[in-house]
Amino acid sequence: MGRVPCCERENVKRGQWTLEEDNKLASYIAQHGTRNWRLIPKNAGRLQRCGKSCRLRWTNYLRPDLKHGEFSEAEEQTIVKLHAVRFVADVIRWSLIAGQLPGRTDNDVKNHWNTKLKKKLSGMGIDPVTHKPFSHLMAEIATTLAPPQVAHLAEAALGCFKDEMLHLLTKKRTDFASAPPAVTGNAYTPESTGGGKEETIEKIKLGLSKAIMHDADADKAYPTLNEGFRYVGPSYGNEGEGSAWSQSTCTGGVAARRGGGLHDKVEDDNGEEAEGGKAEHKVNAAGMFTSECVLWDLPDDLMMHPIV
DNA sequence: AAGTTATGCAACCGCGCAGGG
C-alpha cells in the first residue's frame, strides 16, 4: 500500500502563489493560528492549495518575522562554520543552522548554501563538503591507494580537468595562438587538440608530483581571499600568495599532518580513544574544532549547540 | 534584437518521525 497523498491532486493549484492567495492565507493565520494545515485551505477563503503547500508558503515566505534579501557576511560565515560542524557530526540539519540566523528559514539557508556558498568555498580551493582544501583531500586519497591506482586516478582527474579548462577557454574565445595544440573554432573535442592530451596530462602530472613532493611549510595561514572571506584555521599546505592553482596543487606533504584526517583517532571527553564511526564524530565535533584542526573560529555559544 | 545559457529562488516531492487512537 502506497503512502496516502497529503491532499487530493485534483482541484489543487500549484506553482507560484498570487498576492491574493498570500493575503487570504496570512489573514486567516493571523486570526486563527496555524493549527491543522489540512483544514486551513478550506477555511481560508477556499484556497485551492493543499495544506502542505500552505504550510510551506507560510513558513518560508509569509511569516512576519522573516528576513528577506541578501545574506550578510556574518550570516554567511555562520552558515559555513555550522555546516562544517554538522559535517563532522555526519548530519546537516539546515533547520538548526537556520535557527542561529534570526529571520532565516532552513530553505533560505539551504538555497544560499547550494547556489552561492558552495561556489565561494570551491573558489577558495576548499571542498564545500568536507571543508578541507582540495589539495589535502587529494593527498589523503593518495595515501590510501597503491601507486598504480593513484596514477590512474590522477590521470582520470586531470583528463576531466583539462577538458573542463579547454571547454572554458574555448568558450571564452581566448586566443592561445602561441600555445599548441591550437583549438580550432569553438567546438572543442578531445581529438581537436591535435593529440596533445597525453602530453599535457604528463606535464600536469609532473607538475603535481613536484608540488606534492615540495617540502612543507605547513604553518602558513590559508590565503585570505576577496569578498571578506577568510579561512582562519590551520594551513593544510604551503600555499602562499596563491592563485587557485597554487591552493589546489601544492599540498606540501600534508598527508602526514595529524589532526585533519577523516579517520584520525580522537579522544572523547573521558580521554578514551576511539576510531571511526558516527558517535565518535558527534562526541568530538566540538573538540576537533577547538584543537589543531580548527577550521573556523567558532564562538562558544555556537560550538556548544547540541548536535543532533 | 533575438536566441541561448547561467543563476537564484520558490515551491514541490517523498521519506521519516512522533503522537494519538
Added chain:
DNA sequence: ACCCTGCGCGGTTGCATAACT
C-alpha cells in the same frame, strides 16, 4: 503492537530573470 495523520526535513525541480553571445 499497529495504523493513521500531521508535520518537519533534505533533496530536487521549475521558473523567472539576468547575463552573455
